Amino acid sequence: MNIISITTAVDYADYLGFCLQSLARVVQGAVVVTAQHDPAINLALRFGATPLVFNGWHADGALFNKAAAIRYAQEMVHAAFPDSWYLLIDADIIMEQGARQIIEENAKVENALYSARRVDFHSKADLQKQKPTLTYGGIFSGCWQLYRRHMLYPEWSRSAEKCDLDFAKKFTSARVLPMVVGHLGQEGVNWEGRRSPMWA
Numbered sequence: 241m242n243i244i245s246i247t248t249a250v251d252y253a254d255y256l257g258f259c260l261q262s263l264a265r266v267v268q269g270a271v272v273v274t275a276q277h278d279p280a281i282n283l284a285l286r287f288g289a290t291p292l293v294f295n296g297w298h299a300d301g302a303l304f305n306k307a308a309a310i311r312y313a314q315e316m317v318h319a320a321f322p323d324s325w326y327l328l329i330d331a332d333i334i335m336e337q338g339a340r341q342i343i344e345e346n347a348k349v350e351n352a353l354y355s356a357r358r359v360d361f362h363s364k365a366d367l368q369k370q371k372p373t374l375t376y377g378g379i380f381s382g383c384w385q386l387y388r389r390h391m392l393y394p395e396w397s398r399s400a401e402k403c404d405l406d407f408a409k410k411f412t413s414a415r416v417l418p419m420v421v422g423h424l425g426q427e428g429v430n431w432e433g434r435r436s437p438m439w440a
Contacts, residue, residue, distance in 0.1 A: 241344055242324040243386075244269040246313045247289075248306055248400075249331035250297060251434035253279040255424045258367075260287035262334040266343070267327060271317060273309045280331075292316070300396060303432040307397030307406075318390045328404070330383040332424040342419045347386060353411035354386040360423045364439045367424065374427070380414055384421045387411070401431040 245267045249256045256272070260283070263270050270289035274280040275297060284291040294309045302308075310328060317326060325347070329335075347354050358381040359372035366373050382404030391410045397403035408414055429436045 241347070242321065243267045243327050243343070244271065244317050244321050244324045245327040245329055246271050246273065246310060246317060247329050247331050248273045248309050249280040249284075250275045250278055250304070252331040252430075253283050254439040255332040256280055256283055257287075258334050258424060259329065259331050260284070260289055262339075263329070264288070265337070266335055266340045268324075269321070271313050272331075273313045301398070302396065303399050305397055306400040307394040307403035310403075311393040311395060314392050322390075325386060325388045328385040328387075328407075330423075332430075333383050334422045334424065335384075336420055336422075339419055342417055343386065346417050349413060349415070350388045351411070352387070352413040352415050353391075353408055354415050354417050355380045355382070355408075356384050356417050356419045356421045357381065358383065358421050358423055360425075360427055362426050367422070372422070380408065380416055381421065382408060383423060386417075399432045401428075 245263055249272050271292055272280055272284040272289050273292045273294050276293050281291040294312050296308050297305050299305055358376045360374040361367040362373040393407050394403055425436050
């Protein structure tokens with residue numbers, strides 16, 4: 241199973257390092273969609289990921305045009321790696337140690353969309369202690385989506401609030417893998433661009 245990840249990161253370099261570190265043991269290639277001069281460019285290169293500069297973050301009045309940024313990357317990645325699986329992962333998401341094995345053992349339906357359960361680490365101290373601040377139920381998490389069909393995100397979104405769920409509706413089958421992903425920071429705060437304080 242060849243997996244290529246796509247991540248958006250603008251003013252998110254403090255979270256992105258944790259994300260890319262966890263991706264290294266799961267994916268064969270990683271693309272980071274960011275803005276010109278963002279620190280994410282150098283951070284992506286340091287972790288062997290491919291930075292992709294997108295200039296439409298505020299197109300047509302958007303506060304954070306996550307949908308168009310992901311679609312921009314999807315069109316390139318689908319063409320370059322047509323037979324791969326694709327992982328859309330937010331820059332503030334980290335994966336557990338055995339994620340690769342869980343994916344290989346459970347992601348078998350090629351026309352399905354897969355996600356995972358989620359816990360939140362509101363602070364760096366919580367993450368270091370591996371003590372989640374908040375644990376979600378069995379809900380489908382839009383911040384981590386694995387698929388193989390060449391589906392595309394919407395062409396535009398005002399923010400990051402619901403475009404991932406709009407994407408999920410394109411699939412007739414949505415399944416939750418038996419794994420947990422960690423979300424860094426407080427939920428819902430940065431949907432319109434970075435609002436929370438940077439992690440030291």
